[in-house]
Amino acid sequence: MSRELSSRYDPSDSEKELYREWEGQGFFRADEKLAQDPYVIVIPPPNVTNVLHMGHGLNNTIQDVLVRWRRMQGRDTLWLPGTDHAGIATQNVVERELAAEGSTRLDLGRDAFVERVWEWVREYGGQIIEQLKVIGCSCDWSRTRFTLDEGLSRAVREVFVRLYEKGLLYRGRYIINWCPRCTTALSNEESEHREHDGKLYRIRYPLADNTERFVEVATTRPETMLGDTALAVHPEDERYADLVDREAILPLVDRRLPIVADEFVDPEFGSGIVKVTPAHDPNDFEIAGRHDLEAIDILTDHARISDEAPEAYRGQDRFEAREAVLADLDRAGLLVQIEEHRHSIGHCYRCGTMVEPRLSLQWFVRMEPLARPGLEAYRDGKLRFYPQRYGRIYEHWMENIRDWCISRQLWWGHRIPVWYCQRETCGEMVVSREDPDRCPECSGSLEQDPDVLDTWFSSWLWPFSTLGWPEDTADLTVFYPTSTLCTASEILFFWVARMVMAGYEFMGELPFADVLIHGTVRDHIGRRMSKSLGNGIDPIEVVQLFGADAMRFTLIRGAALGTDLQLNYEDLESAFRPGRNFANKIWNAVRFALPYLQDADAVDPAERDLELADRWILSRFGATGEEVTEALETYRLHEGAELTHAFVWGDFCDWYLELVKGRLEGERGSDSRDAAAATLVYVTRSWLRLLHPVMPFITEELARRLPGEASESSLVLGPWPEPDRKWRDAGAEHAMEALQEFVATVRNLRSEYHVDPRTGVTVHLQRDAGDLEHALAVEEKGMYRLAGITNLDRSAPPADGPGASAVLRAGAEVFVPLSGVIDVDRERTRLQTEVGRLEDLLAKTSARLGDEAFLAKAPEDVVERERQKERSLAEQRDRLVEKRRALGPTG
RNA sequence: GGGGCCUUAGCUCAGCUGGCUAGAGCGCUACGUUGACAUCGUAGAGGUCACUGGUUCGAGUCCAGUAGGCCCCACCA
Numbered sequence: 021m022s023r024e025l026s027s028r029y030d031p032s033d034s035e036k037e038l039y040r041e042w043e044g045q046g047f048f049r050a051d052e053k054l055a056q057d058p059y060v061i062v063i064p065p066p067n068v069t070n071v072l073h074m075g076h077g078l079n080n081t082i083q084d085v086l087v088r089w090r091r092m093q094g095r096d097t098l099w100l101p102g103t104d105h106a107g108i109a110t111q112n113v114v115e116r117e118l119a120a121e122g123s124t125r126l127d128l129g130r131d132a133f134v135e136r137v138w139e140w141v142r143e144y145g146g147q148i149i150e151q152l153k154v155i156g157c158s159c160d161w162s163r164t165r166f167t168l169d170e171g172l173s174r175a176v177r178e179v180f181v182r183l184y185e186k187g188l189l190y191r192g193r194y195i196i197n198w199c200p201r202c203t204t205a206l207s208n209e210e211s212e213h214r215e216h217d218g219k220l221y222r223i224r225y226p227l228a229d230n231t232e233r234f235v236e237v238a239t240t241r242p243e244t245m246l247g248d249t250a251l252a253v254h255p256e257d258e259r260y261a262d263l264v265d266r267e268a269i270l271p272l273v274d275r276r277l278p279i280v281a282d283e284f285v286d287p288e289f290g291s292g293i294v295k296v297t298p299a300h301d302p303n304d305f306e307i308a309g310r311h312d313l314e315a316i317d318i319l320t321d322h323a324r325i326s327d328e329a330p331e332a333y334r335g336q337d338r339f340e341a342r343e344a345v346l347a348d349l350d351r352a353g354l355l356v357q358i359e360e361h362r363h364s365i366g367h368c369y370r371c372g373t374m375v376e377p378r379l380s381l382q383w384f385v386r387m388e389p390l391a392r393p394g395l396e397a398y399r400d401g402k403l404r405f406y407p408q409r410y411g412r413i414y415e416h417w418m419e420n421i422r423d424w425c426i427s428r429q430l431w432w433g434h435r436i437p438v439w440y441c442q443r444e445t446c447g448e449m450v451v452s453r454e455d456p457d458r459c460p461e462c463s464g465s466l467e468q469d470p471d472v473l474d475t476w477f478s479s480w481l482w483p484f485s486t487l488g489w490p491e492d493t494a495d496l497t498v499f500y501p502t503s504t505l506c507t508a509s510e511i512l513f514f515w516v517a518r519m520v521m522a523g524y525e526f527m528g529e530l531p532f533a534d535v536l537i538h539g540t541v542r543d544h545i546g547r548r549m550s551k552s553l554g555n556g557i558d559p560i561e562v563v564q565l566f567g568a569d570a571m572r573f574t575l576i577r578g579a580a581l582g583t584d585l586q587l588n589y590e591d592l593e594s595a596f597r598p599g600r601n602f603a604n605k606i607w608n609a610v611r612f613a614l615p616y617l618q619d620a621d622a623v624d625p626a627e628r629d630l631e632l633a634d635r636w637i638l639s640r641f642g643a644t645g646e647e648v649t650e651a652l653e654t655y656r657l658h659e660g661a662e663l664t665h666a667f668v669w670g671d672f673c674d675w676y677l678e679l680v681k682g683r684l685e686g687e688r689g690s691d692s693r694d695a696a697a698a699t700l701v702y703v704t705r706s707w708l709r710l711l712h713p714v715m716p717f718i719t720e721e722l723a724r725r726l727p728g729e730a731s732e733s734s735l736v737l738g739p740w741p742e743p744d745r746k747w748r749d750a751g752a753e754h755a756m757e758a759l760q761e762f763v764a765t766v767r768n769l770r771s772e773y774h775v776d777p778r779t780g781v782t783v784h785l786q787r788d789a790g791d792l793e794h795a796l797a798v799e800e801k802g803m804y805r806l807a808g809i810t811n812l813d814r815s816a817p818p819a820d821g822p823g824a825s826a827v828l829r830a831g832a833e834v835f836v837p838l839s840g841v842i843d844v845d846r847e848r849t850r851l852q853t854e855v856g857r858l859e860d861l862l863a864k865t866s867a868r869l870g871d872e873a874f875l876a877k878a879p880e881d882v883v884e885r886e887r888q889k890e891r892s893l894a895e896q897r898d899r900l901v902e903k904r905r906a907l908g909p910t911g
Numbered sequence: 912g913g914g915g916c917c918u919u920a921g922c923u924c925a926g927c928u929g930g931c932u933a934g935a936g937c938g939c940u941a942c943g944u945u946g947a948c949a950u951c952g953u954a955g956a957g958g959u960c961a962c963u964g965g966u967u968c969g970a971g972u973c974c975a976g977u978a979g980g981c982c983c984c985a986c987c988a
């Protein structure tokens with residue numbers, strides 16, 4: 021059995037090697053031929069440009085725990101990995117690289133640029149995949165996909181064509197969100213609203229037929245007035261009834277603006293007159309549609325003033341132009357008022373630039389018909405969210421869904437499969453699965469749409485495009501629909517909701533039933549971890565310092581369902597110490613046990629003559645296993661980790677190992693020793709399994725060292741300790757509880773000499789325990805050494821029924837060492853307050869028991885518990901009072 | 912403007928369907944290096960569960976309101 025184990029666990033010794041072994045054996049590969057009750061997760065594909073951060077760490081650890089657990093349960097498990105081409109993000113990265121070389125994508129030209137991005141992706145992309153292995157992710161790497169793969173590209177094109185054929189896709193000029201830095205359209209979801217302290221300017225426009233009279237409008241964006249084509253008032257606004265159908269003159273431009281009446285105008289806001297800028301405001305665009313107004317786009321792609329505006333402003337940046345316009349208006353005496361105004365403005369989710377609402381020709385998906393089945397699925401309870409509250413957010417969004425702008429003015433991505441005939445007289449548009457050569461109408465030459473599709477237009481197909489769709493593959497049959505989707509809340513709309521829609525539309529089925537949404541990783545003062553703030557923690561560094569298991573445990577235990585996780589990025593030690601210490605604890609517990617164990621001990625404990633401690637730990641394990649399984653089933657992973665931790669540290673290490681130490685020293689072949697050894701092997705392997713999904717490396721490492729048939733096999737393939745009532749033993753648990761309570765009481769008493777009136781057990785307090793304690797442990801034959809410090813007689817096994825008296829033979833002697841010297845005065849005070857506290861509790865309890873309403877209405881077991889509590893409290897109090905007396909009067 | 916969430920020990924948080932003498936980790940205090948573990952052990956201090964009402968035999972847990980904080984959605988210029 022191998023080399024000596026060090027007293028400290030060093031994860032770097034084994035993690036890499038174990039992972040290589042697991043992967044090499046094909047443990048993570050799903051078998052589409054087995055198809056036994058498959059459990060499937062598709063990874064939220066990280067961007068190819070990404071390097072692993074703690075958010076990924078959390079997200080993927082959660083998925084790995086679920087997947088490993090299900091795999092151990094014997095289900096055919098597939099965790100499908102891959103990356104996303106991330107249109108804007110990736111294009112930006114390469115453009116920055118070009119900029120550093122003093123070049124631009126325009127210099128290179130489209131084909132060369134795209135080739136350059138591919139080179140980048142091949143060279144640096146997908147680093148994150150290797151990093152996922154370092155933290156232990158058990159993905160089926162043989163199925164790794166990329167959103168720009170050939171297969172996935174085919175899926176994208178198929179979807180585009182189908183939607184078009186179904187009339188769910190249209191091209192049109194609408195107001196979209198335009199990022200002037202990325203020079204592309206964005207969807208509504210890609211425009212992030214942020215609060216701004218802006219200003220509201222009141223400007224006067226003279227009337228055309230009476231230039232002495234002015235109307236006043238309010239605007240937050242005065243530069244857009246260059247594109248005004250009308251003014252609007254509310255139809256029922258009496259103040260301005262005489263203005264309707266007259267005209268105003270647009271200052272600085274000298275354009276005549278019709279004054280229209282439109283219900284949209286809120287008479288309460290500002291002056292009650294709105295300037296209408298159809299090309300730069302969604303509402304104004306709507307108004308323009310109703311009144312047949314012209315739209316003038318006064319901005320260029322880079323948000324500079326275009327040639328549509330007066331020459332004086334052309335070429336100015338939008339913010340420069342604002343100042344210039346204001347100055348000119350002011351000079352003309354037309355700027356009447358400036359007030360502070362707080363409002364929210366959209367920003368590009370990739371580069372943070374203020375988004376410009378802009379009229380533009382784009383492709384859109386009609387979403388309402390797609391949303392309907394997804395909405396029903398939620399309302400029917402087929403689609404479930406953990407935590408539930410996200411369901412309501414999803415529902416609200418789906419109910420108010422708006423059409424999706426999917427064309428992007430980028431080069432990196434899926435090219436839109438649409439061709440336009442170049443012959444003006446023809447004007448045919450071809451939407452096709454295959455690249456066409458010539459116009460089918462007139463045989464004229466065709467030009468493909470220059471735009472690419474929104475990255476999310478490939479992501480929303482992920483749960484089935486990765487399985488081979490639109491081909492009818494075995495994978496698709498077996499693994500779709502998937503089981504759980506695990507993600508952060510930020511991409512609920514971007515991705516989750518849309519996958520549901522695509523799932524129904526193209527597969528006729530929900531892509532997953534459970535959506536697990538975890539929190540955000542934040543630093544110790546609550547800020548989101550990010551590169552720009554410099555408060556991120558590199559998971560790989562954490563793995564190197566503390567081990568993957570320690571990191572995983574820390575993340576899982578910290579991430580309660582629906583809550584954010586705070587980690588101190590300045591003090592990694594304090595953030596990850598508990599995880600590392602736990603790993604060390606496990607290591608040492610097993611290290612201690614190993615020398616006492618041999619193959620012969622690995623027999624089923626059921627065949628041994630078990631003692632109380634054995635039956636107790638088996639029972640406790642049974643209960644824990646059941647609770648952990650239940651916690652995992654409801655996605656309360658943190659609770660599973662917590663429960664396992666409490667069992668291993670509290671029950672197994674603190675009590676069972678201590679109870680069993682003496683017995684293990686006994687002679688092989690003796691019933692007591694063999695029972696202890698068999699139980700020890702069995703329970704240890706069992707809790708290693710329970711912990712394996714969270715801490716795969718150390719558990720595997722240790723399980724292999726245990727004797728027994730299973731020592732050759734891997735924990736990876738299970739089995740999972742399924743709930744098994746066989747070992748549950750309420751009697752043993754009660755007896756141990758009594759014992760633990762007794763020991764606690766004894767420690768509390770700190771008496772030099774004490775006899776338990778219930779059992780006649782005598783307690784001695786050893787003042788110089790240092791020398792005595794260990795001697796006592798071995799000196800008296802048949803003594804338990806409890807929790808490291810206490811000796812209890814074990815010679816009276818519970819013959820007939822459990823109970824404290826069965827454990828503690830009347831007249832037995834218990835030795836408890838005294839740590840340090842008691843300060844008598846302090847002790848008296850402590851006892852005094854303790855007695856006071858007990859009296860209060862006792863009074864409350866008695867009062868309750870005297871309450872007829874309580875006795876009448878409370879359930880029987882609650883009343884009984886109250887009675888027991890009353891008795892126990894009285895006993896405790898009496899003992900302490902006596903102790904207090906023994907210490908003598910206050911000095 | 913609409914919707915959602917949070918407020919429990921010095922810190923970060925658990926506490927599911929109401930029964931709690933309210934827990935964990937970290938931190939703090941005292942003692943301890945005794946053969947699994949000082950990456951440890953033992954003992955301990957520390958909480959009017961934000962506030963006010965209500966329902967109930969019983970509320971940290973359910974309901975209403977108040978205060979403070981957070982998030983999402985939204986076209987009031």
